Amino acid sequence: MRRFLTLTLIVILFAVVLAGIRLFGQWQHFLQAPIAEHSESVVWLAPGSSFRTLVRQLEVLGLARFDWRWRLYGRLEQPVLQAGEYELEAGMSAVDLVDRISRGSVRKHRLTIVEGWTFQRLRRVLADDPRVRSTIADLDPAELMRRLGCAGCSPEGRFLPETYFFARGVSDFDLLERAHTAMQRTLDEIWAGRESDLPLDNPDELLVLASLIERETGQSGERARIAGVFVRRLESGMRLQTDPTVMYGLGEDFDGRLRRVHLTTDHPWNTYTRHGLPPTPIALPGRAALEAAAHPAEGTALYFVSRGDGSHYFSDTLDEHNAAVDRYIRGRP
Template sequence: MWALKRLFQKPGLLFLFTFIGIALFVGWFYYLVNTATKLPFTPYELSITSGNNLKSISNRLTSDHLIPNAWSFILLSKVLGYESSIKAGEYVLVEDTSPRQLLEYLVKGDAKQNEIRFIEGWTFLQLRKVLDEHPAIRHDTLNLSEQEILQLIGASELKAEGLFFPDTYFFLTDSSDISILKRAYRTMQNHLKAAWSSRKESLPLESEYEGLILASIIEKETGKESDRGIIAGVLVNRLHLGMKLQVDPAVIYGIGHKFDGNLRKQDLLSDQEYNTYTRSGLPPSPIAMPGLASIQAAFNPAETDALYFVAKGNGESHFSTKLKDHNRAVHEYQKR
């Protein structure tokens, strides 16, 4: 304490120590941002969208061990005047790079982009067909089984159906289909976690995966956007009461390639694991890729007393609370 008092009494010494401290920090900072960091894997692919800010990008790079820490990358961006200059795009790194080189690469924005779109309601077979036919993609999964693909992307699920979020994905030419599937899988997991954390109380779901199954049914049953939440409410009401879901898309999914476009009474009576007319509860897996609206509806369904619904034929659904009313609606809209 006495030495500090003596130091502050001598402005020349205080200035000297301050100058030395600043010089040491500048030297250390210069070394930090200009020292190449080993890539976590090669090639390293980074997707930046227009909604990503400097902080989120820095945190992502830090979590992937591409930069030492987020604050130094943010400080470097501010010092160089690049705070708002990072451009959206799909970037690929094939060799070790320093934080400064990386920042200049992202600011230059010279990434060449291709895109592929996964549509809500698609099955995994449909998704895989589009992947396999895209000319700009490296087809590393072409001869792999579904289980081998799940292992490569780090998925713990036993079936690939419904695990990939439907969206438009941008990538560089010759990017691996594995990397695209990883991103789509990770995006779906993030949406499920967010929906699960804000789910409605007393929801009859044991896990995020069960919510995904329910969301996939909602996706296939919804013809009009305004009906989505009520359809979710009807299905949740049925689960609460232990009623069979009795949803045609699940039965059709279980029939598989044998389905000829005509769902017959015999199909509804023939028991199989996706027949929600003969079995109670949810089917064993999703039946398609649900979009965000269906995921949100599954975890936060609309309040309704309805237990039945039937398609009107114009995209809308008619909802009923009592079976006799539902039977009348079926006769009116489907049998006439």
């Protein structure tokens, strides 16, 4: 009988050891094995989400089951989870994921503000982006600019076109504030290094001129040449006579086709009827357009006309310009 009991105890002990080894192996596999081996998935944690909420999302994605390993890990580590959107990369383990969430390494999205956009279009893009939290829908432009620290400024042209990275849930105001700060910093820098003899009185006028260059330029290599034409016209007292200013001033009344009556109807942005720069920028100029406005190319051209392929033909005289218009616009030999 004693021998039987001894043998039984040995068998039980052996079974316990084997079970312990098996459980230890499962635990080590849990700590090291990837959750997702191939596909990439995303989890979203709202503020105050629990560890169980995280695992429940993984269960929905088919990547985990709330078994004893997850329970033990949660009790041992007691991780503090930060709200946000997190990306599960291929090969990432459970430990890697929880560590990422504890550090708040949220997934980054990108928004590219394109050169030549108007402020109205930028605002519409932000309003339509589901990743961005809307906070300025009821703000008029004047109040928005006041909150951005530029009371009395037109919002047009005041946001630097470039790519901005952000976490899901960022507010539209925060993105605009970043773009506005970037534009102001860039404008101040370029104004400080401008050519000394420009017919411009302040950085705001440089911003306006850059917006005209941005809207007229089809090929990047022509920015400085177009800037040179505008600067020589300002210096000589000629009207700028640039179509994009007329289109901008027409606003929603512009149907996509510029007519002669538009060029002769006076409004503050009509550079065919008024001398000098328009009262505000007409678009968001990029850094290259700002640099061109600050460093226009030397030359004698006073006119340019589109060739229809994105490039322009530059002329010194009105007769030469009219001939170029006949050739490239009217299709006359």
